[in-house]
Amino acid sequence: MTLIEKVKAAIEREHLISGGAHIMAGISGGMDSVALLHILHRLGYALTAAHLNHSIRGAEADADEAFVQDLCATLGIECVTRKTDVPALAKEGGLSLEMAAREARHDFFRTFSPRCIALAHHADDQLETFFLRAARGTGPAGLGGMRFFQCLENAVGTPRLRNQIIFIRPMLGIRRSEISQWLEKEGLEWREDASNSDESIPRNFVRHQILPNLGKLNERAAENILRTMEILRDEEDHPEKASRRREARDRLIEFGVNPTFDAVERFIEFSSRTDGTTLLDLEGVRITNEYGKVGRAVLGEPKTVEMEEGTGILRGPWQASVSLEKIAGREVSVRTPRPGDRMKPYGMEGSKKLQDIFTDLKIPKAQRADWPVVTCGGEIIWLPGYHIARGWELGSETEPALHLFASGIASTH
Numbered sequence: 001m002t003l004i005e006k007v008k009a010a011i012e013r014e015h016l017i018s019g020g021a022h023i024m025a026g027i028s029g030g031m032d033s034v035a036l037l038h039i040l041h042r043l044g045y046a047l048t049a050a051h052l053n054h055s056i057r058g059a060e061a062d063a064d065e066a067f068v069q070d071l072c073a074t075l076g077i078e079c080v081t082r083k084t085d086v087p088a089l090a091k092e093g094g095l096s097l098e099m100a101a102r103e104a105r106h107d108f109f110r111t112f113s114p115r116c117i118a119l120a121h122h123a124d125d126q127l128e129t130f131f132l133r134a135a136r137g138t139g140p141a142g143l144g145g146m147r148f149f150q151c152l153e154n155a156v157g158t159p160r161l162r163n164q165i166i167f168i169r170p171m172l173g174i175r176r177s178e179i180s181q182w183l184e185k186e187g188l189e190w191r192e193d194a195s196n197s198d199e200s201i202p203r204n205f206v207r208h209q210i211l212p213n214l215g216k217l218n219e220r221a222a223e224n225i226l227r228t229m230e231i232l233r234d235e236e237d238h239p240e241k242a243s244r245r246r247e248a249r250d251r252l253i254e255f256g257v258n259p260t261f262d263a264v265e266r267f268i269e270f271s272s273r274t275d276g277t278t279l280l281d282l283e284g285v286r287i288t289n290e291y292g293k294v295g296r297a298v299l300g301e302p303k304t305v306e307m308e309e310g311t312g313i314l315r316g317p318w319q320a321s322v323s324l325e326k327i328a329g330r331e332v333s334v335r336t337p338r339p340g341d342r343m344k345p346y347g348m349e350g351s352k353k354l355q356d357i358f359t360d361l362k363i364p365k366a367q368r369a370d371w372p373v374v375t376c377g378g379e380i381i382w383l384p385g386y387h388i389a390r391g392w393e394l395g396s397e398t399e400p401a402l403h404l405f406a407s408g409i410a411s412t413h
Helices: 003-013 031-042 059-075 086-093 097-109 123-136 176-186 202-217 221-237 239-255 261-271 354-360
Strands: 022-026 046-053 078-083 116-118 149-151 166-168 277-282 285-290 293-296 305-311 319-323 332-335 373-376 379-382 400-406
Touching: 003 031, 003 176, 022 031, 022 097, 031 046, 031 059, 031 176, 046 059, 046 097, 059 078, 086 097, 123 202, 123 221, 202 221, 221 239, 221 261, 239 261, 239 293, 261 277, 261 285, 319 379
Parallel strands: 022 046, 022 116, 046 078, 116 166
Antiparallel strands: 149 166, 277 285, 285 293, 305 400, 319 400, 332 373, 373 379
């Protein structure tokens, strides 16, 4: 899907623009807002561009204004500009430059009619907001970040009244790198704000120091944070959806499936079906749905466990991958269950008795005594048919791993 198609899909999915609506597009002249203006123009929306010269950067700010006026003239888009002395407003009001600029923009937007303002906030802005608010201290509502749709003078979720100022953010789910690549591919120009490199500004510090290093923690860290923010927004704005997610998460843990965002979403959709008998495989675990009644497939009995070193992450009830670095040269052995055995399942807090896990998995009592248990350093690291232990997982597909294989058969019931 192209960038333009993604923006169009977001507008339709989030119901951001009604048919025939006239849109004010806030444009600074920077990369993000220039991309949004071009995209909305190509999608055929009736547009007026709005540019506020903050008077913070002197001649550079005046050049930004001239650039925006020239761009709009080229595209045949009406352009409304205003010049405001934001440094003076900040001094008079005892505000930071950032807060004074924000209030000046809102005052500017209040002069428009209609009052639907398209803003160019994107996914990286969301990530920056997450870290800034987390560092400052906030609750789930704050960590949820910005919304695709926001009424300036009313809380999220209030009716869209005629005189309200409405912000829409069609690019909120798109990463900055994708926007930059699209502009370069299209040969489109934009203005660079030199102050964006000033890392004494907290947002710039997050942008230049924290976000580029997220991948060192986890190659999907940014994606996972954005999905967490989506869940937090849903819990704040749609409590009933949050309740469904919690129920789905609990069921997946019961079935021995790591309750990732994707797994939860797929399970919610799967469990809502009532049209017959259907199957869903998640991480090698087979889940059944018989006319709306959801359950886990009955597992057969594993006979042996084989091991080999390699890379990549194997998933499923009868194969697993554990960190070779964590093993650190110690012996990995296979034994049968002992009274009082416990393990710390990956994806769960605390520990759990093997006896309780066998019961949850509906393993026949006659099979439990001979069920293989994989250990290292006196700790259970994998129970075939279930999960590896927490702390033994791999951080990425490229880390050295010990692959474990157990013979077994999954049968439905």
